[in-house]
Amino acid sequence: MQAAVAGFGLGLSLILAIGAQNAFVLRQGIRRSHVLAVCLTCAISDALLIAAGVAGFGTLTQAAPWIEPAMRWGGAAFLIVYGARAFLSAWRGGAALETAGQGTEALRGVLLTCLALTWLNPHVYLDTVVLLGAVSAQYEDRLSFALGAMTASFVFFFSLGLGARRLAPLFARPGAWRALDAGVGLVMWTIAVTLIRGA
Structure with missing residues:
Protein backbone atom coordinates (compact mmCIF):
# COMPACT_ATOMS: atom_id res chain seq x y z
CA MET A 1 0.00 0.00 0.00
CA GLN A 2 2.86 2.36 0.80
CA ALA A 3 4.37 1.81 -2.65
CA ALA A 4 1.02 2.50 -4.35
CA VAL A 5 0.55 5.76 -2.43
CA ALA A 6 4.09 6.83 -3.25
CA GLY A 7 3.55 6.03 -6.92
CA PHE A 8 0.27 7.97 -6.97
CA GLY A 9 1.82 11.00 -5.28
CA LEU A 10 4.90 11.14 -7.48
CA GLY A 11 2.92 10.46 -10.66
CA LEU A 12 0.45 13.23 -9.86
CA SER A 13 3.16 15.74 -8.98
CA LEU A 14 4.97 15.11 -12.26
CA ILE A 15 1.86 15.48 -14.40
CA LEU A 16 0.38 18.59 -12.73
CA ALA A 17 2.67 21.07 -14.47
CA ILE A 18 1.05 22.63 -17.52
CA GLY A 19 2.53 21.26 -20.70
CA ALA A 20 1.66 20.58 -24.31
CA GLN A 21 -0.41 17.50 -23.51
CA ASN A 22 -2.32 19.12 -20.64
CA ALA A 23 -3.04 22.27 -22.66
CA PHE A 24 -4.47 20.10 -25.44
CA VAL A 25 -6.68 18.13 -23.05
CA LEU A 26 -7.92 21.39 -21.49
CA ARG A 27 -8.78 22.85 -24.89
CA GLN A 28 -10.64 19.72 -26.00
CA GLY A 29 -12.52 19.68 -22.69
CA ILE A 30 -13.68 23.26 -23.09
CA ARG A 31 -14.72 22.56 -26.68
CA ARG A 32 -16.43 19.32 -25.56
CA SER A 33 -14.84 17.61 -28.53
CA HIS A 34 -13.98 13.91 -28.18
CA VAL A 35 -13.11 14.48 -24.51
CA LEU A 36 -13.44 10.87 -23.32
CA ALA A 37 -11.34 9.55 -26.22
CA VAL A 38 -8.63 12.15 -25.59
CA CYS A 39 -8.52 11.52 -21.83
CA LEU A 40 -8.41 7.76 -22.34
CA THR A 41 -5.65 8.06 -24.96
CA CYS A 42 -3.51 10.20 -22.64
CA ALA A 43 -4.08 7.96 -19.61
CA ILE A 44 -3.37 4.72 -21.48
CA SER A 45 -0.26 6.21 -23.08
CA ASP A 46 0.99 7.25 -19.65
CA ALA A 47 0.23 3.78 -18.27
CA LEU A 48 2.26 2.14 -21.05
CA LEU A 49 5.19 4.49 -20.47
CA ILE A 50 5.08 3.96 -16.71
CA ALA A 51 5.00 0.19 -17.22
CA ALA A 52 8.02 0.47 -19.53
CA GLY A 53 9.89 2.57 -16.99
CA VAL A 54 9.20 0.22 -14.10
CA ALA A 55 10.16 -2.74 -16.31
CA GLY A 56 13.56 -1.15 -16.93
CA PHE A 57 13.17 0.55 -20.33
CA GLY A 58 15.36 3.39 -19.11
CA THR A 59 18.43 1.23 -19.66
CA LEU A 60 17.63 1.20 -23.41
CA THR A 61 18.15 4.96 -23.67
CA GLN A 62 21.55 4.50 -22.05
CA ALA A 63 22.46 1.72 -24.47
CA ALA A 64 21.27 3.73 -27.51
CA PRO A 65 22.12 7.37 -26.79
CA TRP A 66 20.82 8.55 -30.19
CA ILE A 67 17.21 7.92 -29.13
CA GLU A 68 16.97 10.92 -26.78
CA PRO A 69 18.21 13.61 -29.24
CA ALA A 70 16.05 12.15 -32.02
CA MET A 71 12.96 12.42 -29.81
CA ARG A 72 14.01 15.90 -28.71
CA TRP A 73 14.32 17.34 -32.24
CA GLY A 74 11.23 15.54 -33.49
CA GLY A 75 9.19 16.79 -30.55
CA ALA A 76 10.46 20.36 -30.98
CA ALA A 77 9.51 20.38 -34.67
CA PHE A 78 6.02 19.11 -33.93
CA LEU A 79 5.48 21.64 -31.12
CA ILE A 80 6.58 24.53 -33.34
CA VAL A 81 4.04 23.55 -36.02
CA TYR A 82 1.24 22.95 -33.51
CA GLY A 83 2.02 26.23 -31.73
CA ALA A 84 1.87 28.09 -35.04
CA ARG A 85 -1.57 26.61 -35.69
CA ALA A 86 -2.74 27.77 -32.26
CA PHE A 87 -1.45 31.30 -32.88
CA LEU A 88 -3.16 31.33 -36.28
CA SER A 89 -6.43 30.32 -34.65
CA ALA A 90 -6.01 33.10 -32.08
CA TRP A 91 -5.29 35.64 -34.84
CA ARG A 92 -8.36 34.61 -36.82
CA GLY A 93 -10.46 34.94 -33.68
CA GLY A 94 -13.77 33.20 -33.04
CA ALA A 95 -13.01 30.24 -35.32
CA ALA A 96 -12.78 27.87 -32.38
CA LEU A 97 -15.92 29.32 -30.83
CA GLU A 98 -18.08 28.42 -33.79
CA THR A 99 -17.41 24.70 -33.37
CA ALA A 100 -17.30 24.63 -29.58
CA GLY A 101 -19.48 21.86 -28.19
CA GLN A 102 -20.40 20.54 -31.62
CA GLY A 103 -17.73 17.84 -31.91
CA THR A 104 -17.08 18.75 -35.56
CA GLU A 105 -13.42 17.84 -35.37
CA ALA A 106 -12.57 14.49 -36.90
CA LEU A 107 -11.79 11.94 -34.19
CA ARG A 108 -8.85 10.55 -36.15
CA GLY A 109 -7.15 13.95 -36.39
CA VAL A 110 -7.75 14.71 -32.73
CA LEU A 111 -6.30 11.38 -31.60
CA LEU A 112 -3.28 11.66 -33.89
CA THR A 113 -2.53 15.10 -32.45
CA CYS A 114 -3.00 13.76 -28.93
CA LEU A 115 -0.65 10.82 -29.60
CA ALA A 116 1.97 13.09 -31.15
CA LEU A 117 1.86 15.50 -28.20
CA THR A 118 2.37 12.52 -25.90
CA TRP A 119 4.83 10.24 -27.68
CA LEU A 120 6.97 12.93 -29.37
CA ASN A 121 7.58 14.79 -26.12
CA PRO A 122 10.93 13.84 -24.53
CA HIS A 123 9.79 15.30 -21.19
CA VAL A 124 7.16 12.56 -21.00
CA TYR A 125 9.89 9.92 -21.27
CA LEU A 126 12.06 11.63 -18.70
CA ASP A 127 9.18 11.81 -16.21
CA THR A 128 7.42 8.49 -16.75
CA VAL A 129 10.12 6.17 -18.05
CA VAL A 130 13.34 7.45 -16.49
CA LEU A 131 12.30 9.14 -13.23
CA LEU A 132 9.38 6.92 -12.22
CA GLY A 133 11.34 3.87 -13.33
CA ALA A 134 14.32 4.88 -11.18
CA VAL A 135 12.19 5.66 -8.11
CA SER A 136 10.24 2.40 -8.44
CA ALA A 137 13.50 0.49 -7.99
CA GLN A 138 13.51 1.64 -4.35
CA TYR A 139 10.36 -0.35 -3.62
CA GLU A 140 10.08 -4.09 -3.26
CA ASP A 141 6.49 -3.96 -4.58
CA ARG A 142 7.19 -2.24 -7.88
CA LEU A 143 3.87 -3.37 -9.34
CA SER A 144 1.92 -1.45 -6.69
CA PHE A 145 4.09 1.61 -7.29
CA ALA A 146 3.37 1.43 -11.02
CA LEU A 147 -0.37 0.95 -10.46
CA GLY A 148 -0.40 3.96 -8.13
CA ALA A 149 1.31 6.15 -10.74
CA MET A 150 -1.03 4.88 -13.48
CA THR A 151 -4.06 5.65 -11.31
CA ALA A 152 -2.79 9.21 -10.85
CA SER A 153 -2.69 9.65 -14.63
CA PHE A 154 -6.26 8.41 -15.08
CA VAL A 155 -7.55 10.61 -12.25
CA PHE A 156 -5.73 13.70 -13.53
CA PHE A 157 -6.61 13.48 -17.21
CA PHE A 158 -10.28 12.69 -16.68
CA SER A 159 -10.57 15.42 -14.03
CA LEU A 160 -8.93 17.94 -16.37
CA GLY A 161 -10.88 16.98 -19.47
CA LEU A 162 -14.30 16.63 -17.88
CA GLY A 163 -13.77 19.47 -15.40
CA ALA A 164 -12.92 21.88 -18.21
CA ARG A 165 -16.62 21.96 -19.14
CA THR A 190 8.18 27.62 -24.91
CA ILE A 191 8.54 23.86 -24.57
CA ALA A 192 9.99 23.66 -28.09
CA VAL A 193 12.63 26.24 -27.19
CA THR A 194 13.60 24.35 -24.03
CA LEU A 195 13.92 21.15 -26.08
CA ILE A 196 16.16 22.85 -28.64
CA ARG A 197 18.32 24.48 -25.97
CA GLY A 198 18.81 21.14 -24.27
CA ALA A 199 19.80 19.39 -27.51
Missing part, protein backbone atom coordinates in the same frame (compact mmCIF):
# COMPACT_ATOMS: atom_id res chain seq x y z
CA ARG A 166 -17.21 24.22 -16.15
CA LEU A 167 -15.23 26.88 -17.98
CA ALA A 168 -17.63 26.80 -20.95
CA PRO A 169 -19.58 29.96 -19.88
CA LEU A 170 -16.33 31.92 -19.83
CA PHE A 171 -15.55 30.76 -23.36
CA ALA A 172 -18.88 31.99 -24.71
CA ARG A 173 -16.88 35.09 -25.65
CA PRO A 174 -14.58 35.03 -28.71
CA GLY A 175 -11.92 36.96 -26.78
CA ALA A 176 -11.57 34.10 -24.30
CA TRP A 177 -10.94 31.61 -27.12
CA ARG A 178 -8.34 33.94 -28.59
CA ALA A 179 -6.58 34.12 -25.23
CA LEU A 180 -6.71 30.33 -24.81
CA ASP A 181 -5.34 29.67 -28.30
CA ALA A 182 -2.59 32.24 -27.77
CA GLY A 183 -1.77 30.64 -24.41
CA VAL A 184 -1.63 27.17 -25.96
CA GLY A 185 0.66 28.47 -28.70
CA LEU A 186 2.92 30.10 -26.13
CA VAL A 187 3.16 26.88 -24.09
CA MET A 188 3.99 24.85 -27.22
CA TRP A 189 6.70 27.24 -28.40
Whole structure:
Protein backbone atom coordinates (compact mmCIF):
# COMPACT_ATOMS: atom_id res chain seq x y z
CA MET A 1 0.00 0.00 0.00
CA GLN A 2 2.86 2.36 0.80
CA ALA A 3 4.37 1.81 -2.65
CA ALA A 4 1.02 2.50 -4.35
CA VAL A 5 0.55 5.76 -2.43
CA ALA A 6 4.09 6.83 -3.25
CA GLY A 7 3.55 6.03 -6.92
CA PHE A 8 0.27 7.97 -6.97
CA GLY A 9 1.82 11.00 -5.28
CA LEU A 10 4.90 11.14 -7.48
CA GLY A 11 2.92 10.46 -10.66
CA LEU A 12 0.45 13.23 -9.86
CA SER A 13 3.16 15.74 -8.98
CA LEU A 14 4.97 15.11 -12.26
CA ILE A 15 1.86 15.48 -14.40
CA LEU A 16 0.38 18.59 -12.73
CA ALA A 17 2.67 21.07 -14.47
CA ILE A 18 1.05 22.63 -17.52
CA GLY A 19 2.53 21.26 -20.70
CA ALA A 20 1.66 20.58 -24.31
CA GLN A 21 -0.41 17.50 -23.51
CA ASN A 22 -2.32 19.12 -20.64
CA ALA A 23 -3.04 22.27 -22.66
CA PHE A 24 -4.47 20.10 -25.44
CA VAL A 25 -6.68 18.13 -23.05
CA LEU A 26 -7.92 21.39 -21.49
CA ARG A 27 -8.78 22.85 -24.89
CA GLN A 28 -10.64 19.72 -26.00
CA GLY A 29 -12.52 19.68 -22.69
CA ILE A 30 -13.68 23.26 -23.09
CA ARG A 31 -14.72 22.56 -26.68
CA ARG A 32 -16.43 19.32 -25.56
CA SER A 33 -14.84 17.61 -28.53
CA HIS A 34 -13.98 13.91 -28.18
CA VAL A 35 -13.11 14.48 -24.51
CA LEU A 36 -13.44 10.87 -23.32
CA ALA A 37 -11.34 9.55 -26.22
CA VAL A 38 -8.63 12.15 -25.59
CA CYS A 39 -8.52 11.52 -21.83
CA LEU A 40 -8.41 7.76 -22.34
CA THR A 41 -5.65 8.06 -24.96
CA CYS A 42 -3.51 10.20 -22.64
CA ALA A 43 -4.08 7.96 -19.61
CA ILE A 44 -3.37 4.72 -21.48
CA SER A 45 -0.26 6.21 -23.08
CA ASP A 46 0.99 7.25 -19.65
CA ALA A 47 0.23 3.78 -18.27
CA LEU A 48 2.26 2.14 -21.05
CA LEU A 49 5.19 4.49 -20.47
CA ILE A 50 5.08 3.96 -16.71
CA ALA A 51 5.00 0.19 -17.22
CA ALA A 52 8.02 0.47 -19.53
CA GLY A 53 9.89 2.57 -16.99
CA VAL A 54 9.20 0.22 -14.10
CA ALA A 55 10.16 -2.74 -16.31
CA GLY A 56 13.56 -1.15 -16.93
CA PHE A 57 13.17 0.55 -20.33
CA GLY A 58 15.36 3.39 -19.11
CA THR A 59 18.43 1.23 -19.66
CA LEU A 60 17.63 1.20 -23.41
CA THR A 61 18.15 4.96 -23.67
CA GLN A 62 21.55 4.50 -22.05
CA ALA A 63 22.46 1.72 -24.47
CA ALA A 64 21.27 3.73 -27.51
CA PRO A 65 22.12 7.37 -26.79
CA TRP A 66 20.82 8.55 -30.19
CA ILE A 67 17.21 7.92 -29.13
CA GLU A 68 16.97 10.92 -26.78
CA PRO A 69 18.21 13.61 -29.24
CA ALA A 70 16.05 12.15 -32.02
CA MET A 71 12.96 12.42 -29.81
CA ARG A 72 14.01 15.90 -28.71
CA TRP A 73 14.32 17.34 -32.24
CA GLY A 74 11.23 15.54 -33.49
CA GLY A 75 9.19 16.79 -30.55
CA ALA A 76 10.46 20.36 -30.98
CA ALA A 77 9.51 20.38 -34.67
CA PHE A 78 6.02 19.11 -33.93
CA LEU A 79 5.48 21.64 -31.12
CA ILE A 80 6.58 24.53 -33.34
CA VAL A 81 4.04 23.55 -36.02
CA TYR A 82 1.24 22.95 -33.51
CA GLY A 83 2.02 26.23 -31.73
CA ALA A 84 1.87 28.09 -35.04
CA ARG A 85 -1.57 26.61 -35.69
CA ALA A 86 -2.74 27.77 -32.26
CA PHE A 87 -1.45 31.30 -32.88
CA LEU A 88 -3.16 31.33 -36.28
CA SER A 89 -6.43 30.32 -34.65
CA ALA A 90 -6.01 33.10 -32.08
CA TRP A 91 -5.29 35.64 -34.84
CA ARG A 92 -8.36 34.61 -36.82
CA GLY A 93 -10.46 34.94 -33.68
CA GLY A 94 -13.77 33.20 -33.04
CA ALA A 95 -13.01 30.24 -35.32
CA ALA A 96 -12.78 27.87 -32.38
CA LEU A 97 -15.92 29.32 -30.83
CA GLU A 98 -18.08 28.42 -33.79
CA THR A 99 -17.41 24.70 -33.37
CA ALA A 100 -17.30 24.63 -29.58
CA GLY A 101 -19.48 21.86 -28.19
CA GLN A 102 -20.40 20.54 -31.62
CA GLY A 103 -17.73 17.84 -31.91
CA THR A 104 -17.08 18.75 -35.56
CA GLU A 105 -13.42 17.84 -35.37
CA ALA A 106 -12.57 14.49 -36.90
CA LEU A 107 -11.79 11.94 -34.19
CA ARG A 108 -8.85 10.55 -36.15
CA GLY A 109 -7.15 13.95 -36.39
CA VAL A 110 -7.75 14.71 -32.73
CA LEU A 111 -6.30 11.38 -31.60
CA LEU A 112 -3.28 11.66 -33.89
CA THR A 113 -2.53 15.10 -32.45
CA CYS A 114 -3.00 13.76 -28.93
CA LEU A 115 -0.65 10.82 -29.60
CA ALA A 116 1.97 13.09 -31.15
CA LEU A 117 1.86 15.50 -28.20
CA THR A 118 2.37 12.52 -25.90
CA TRP A 119 4.83 10.24 -27.68
CA LEU A 120 6.97 12.93 -29.37
CA ASN A 121 7.58 14.79 -26.12
CA PRO A 122 10.93 13.84 -24.53
CA HIS A 123 9.79 15.30 -21.19
CA VAL A 124 7.16 12.56 -21.00
CA TYR A 125 9.89 9.92 -21.27
CA LEU A 126 12.06 11.63 -18.70
CA ASP A 127 9.18 11.81 -16.21
CA THR A 128 7.42 8.49 -16.75
CA VAL A 129 10.12 6.17 -18.05
CA VAL A 130 13.34 7.45 -16.49
CA LEU A 131 12.30 9.14 -13.23
CA LEU A 132 9.38 6.92 -12.22
CA GLY A 133 11.34 3.87 -13.33
CA ALA A 134 14.32 4.88 -11.18
CA VAL A 135 12.19 5.66 -8.11
CA SER A 136 10.24 2.40 -8.44
CA ALA A 137 13.50 0.49 -7.99
CA GLN A 138 13.51 1.64 -4.35
CA TYR A 139 10.36 -0.35 -3.62
CA GLU A 140 10.08 -4.09 -3.26
CA ASP A 141 6.49 -3.96 -4.58
CA ARG A 142 7.19 -2.24 -7.88
CA LEU A 143 3.87 -3.37 -9.34
CA SER A 144 1.92 -1.45 -6.69
CA PHE A 145 4.09 1.61 -7.29
CA ALA A 146 3.37 1.43 -11.02
CA LEU A 147 -0.37 0.95 -10.46
CA GLY A 148 -0.40 3.96 -8.13
CA ALA A 149 1.31 6.15 -10.74
CA MET A 150 -1.03 4.88 -13.48
CA THR A 151 -4.06 5.65 -11.31
CA ALA A 152 -2.79 9.21 -10.85
CA SER A 153 -2.69 9.65 -14.63
CA PHE A 154 -6.26 8.41 -15.08
CA VAL A 155 -7.55 10.61 -12.25
CA PHE A 156 -5.73 13.70 -13.53
CA PHE A 157 -6.61 13.48 -17.21
CA PHE A 158 -10.28 12.69 -16.68
CA SER A 159 -10.57 15.42 -14.03
CA LEU A 160 -8.93 17.94 -16.37
CA GLY A 161 -10.88 16.98 -19.47
CA LEU A 162 -14.30 16.63 -17.88
CA GLY A 163 -13.77 19.47 -15.40
CA ALA A 164 -12.92 21.88 -18.21
CA ARG A 165 -16.62 21.96 -19.14
CA ARG A 166 -17.21 24.22 -16.15
CA LEU A 167 -15.23 26.88 -17.98
CA ALA A 168 -17.63 26.80 -20.95
CA PRO A 169 -19.58 29.96 -19.88
CA LEU A 170 -16.33 31.92 -19.83
CA PHE A 171 -15.55 30.76 -23.36
CA ALA A 172 -18.88 31.99 -24.71
CA ARG A 173 -16.88 35.09 -25.65
CA PRO A 174 -14.58 35.03 -28.71
CA GLY A 175 -11.92 36.96 -26.78
CA ALA A 176 -11.57 34.10 -24.30
CA TRP A 177 -10.94 31.61 -27.12
CA ARG A 178 -8.34 33.94 -28.59
CA ALA A 179 -6.58 34.12 -25.23
CA LEU A 180 -6.71 30.33 -24.81
CA ASP A 181 -5.34 29.67 -28.30
CA ALA A 182 -2.59 32.24 -27.77
CA GLY A 183 -1.77 30.64 -24.41
CA VAL A 184 -1.63 27.17 -25.96
CA GLY A 185 0.66 28.47 -28.70
CA LEU A 186 2.92 30.10 -26.13
CA VAL A 187 3.16 26.88 -24.09
CA MET A 188 3.99 24.85 -27.22
CA TRP A 189 6.70 27.24 -28.40
CA THR A 190 8.18 27.62 -24.91
CA ILE A 191 8.54 23.86 -24.57
CA ALA A 192 9.99 23.66 -28.09
CA VAL A 193 12.63 26.24 -27.19
CA THR A 194 13.60 24.35 -24.03
CA LEU A 195 13.92 21.15 -26.08
CA ILE A 196 16.16 22.85 -28.64
CA ARG A 197 18.32 24.48 -25.97
CA GLY A 198 18.81 21.14 -24.27
CA ALA A 199 19.80 19.39 -27.51
